[in-house]
Amino acid sequence: MDIKEIQNLIKFVAKSGASEVKLEMEDVKITIKTGPGYTETTYVQAAPVQQVAPQVAAAPVSQPVVSETPAPVAKAADSSANYITVKSPIIGTFYRKPSPDKPNFVEVGSEINAGDVVCVIEAMKLFNEIESEISGKIVKILVDNASPVEFDQPLFLVDPS
Incomplete structure (x- = not known):
């Protein structure tokens, strides 16, 4: 789970009116508490995930695969426009x-x-x-x-x- 996903989750919880939301996955634990004048966000991410994330980010060794993926997506967006x-x-x-x-x-x-x-x-x-x-x-x-x-x-x- 990246920072943008966490920010979107915080915005969603704030709009929903929930006072507290806890989300636990294998590698991430997030607690969001809201209330009048009180907003607290806590998230804990296990260390192994942080070690794996750079490997995944550095993994696009096969450049042709990455360049081919956006083309079909663009075609699908055009057909469903x-x-x-x-x-x-x-x-x-x-x-x-x-x-x-x-x-x-x-x-x-x-x-x-x-x-x-x-x-x-x-x-x-x-x-x-x-x-x-x-x-x-x-x-x-x-x-x-x-x-x-x-x-x-x-x-x-x-x-x-």
Whole structure:
């Protein structure tokens, strides 16, 4: 986890209104406490990770691989430039269908109208129906069923034409 990711996490926690967040991964422990006039951020990173990080940063020995990677990404960005992204309005678990025995709300190629339910996101045992704000055709589903999603995470690509 780099400094930019930590800064983004701090901003996200501050906006969410949470008073304390603890995040522990194999190599990083982060605690963020917020409140009126009180902001504290503590993070601890194990020493072996700091030794490994320079090796990873110095690893781009194969220069052609690094130069080839941006080209496909640029092509993908050009092809999806005319699509609109439907993003998650909340943090929770993404579900493509209302219940296990029902069909999916939408599939790739489905035509949707503004106000149509495209998925459900469960947050704190509440199932929130997510409605499309645009009309169009589902081009791509970006999240797997029953997987966690973050606030503002892209869920679907929609072709508005």
